Amino acid sequence: MRKYRGFEFKRAVTLAIYKVCATLNRPPVDITWGKAPSPCINDRGYIQMPNIRDDAWVNHNDMMRFVGYGVHEILHWVYTDFGATYAGHGHHAQHT
Numbered sequence: 001m002r003k004y005r006g007f008e009f010k011r012a013v014t015l016a017i018y019k020v021c022a023t024l025n026r027p028p029v030d031i032t033w034g035k036a037p038s039p040c041i042n043d044r045g046y047i048q049m050p051n052i053r054d055d056a057w058v059n060h061n062d063m064m065r066f067v068g069y070g071v072h073e074i075l076h077w078v079y080t081d082f083g084a085t086y087a088g089h090g091h092h093a094q095h096t
Helices: 006-023 060-079
Strands: 003-005 030-033 046-049 057-059
Touching (some): 006 030, 046 060
């Protein structure tokens, strides 16, 4: 199975999420790494992802999982009424 260094992983996930935005005819989101314990998005399309160290070894399944998190957050951006739910910090997925 393919393995990625953390810096390669973050770049690959980011590019995949940009492609999803393009496919949905949405402007690209702004992605930051390390500021949230779980992925979240706000009403302006700013996604915060959990940090992955640049020198970490991450496998392909992890990359696909993080792309899935990004798609999940983009769909919140498309379908969530942030006026009713937005508290200033973005939507935090509560997955257990």
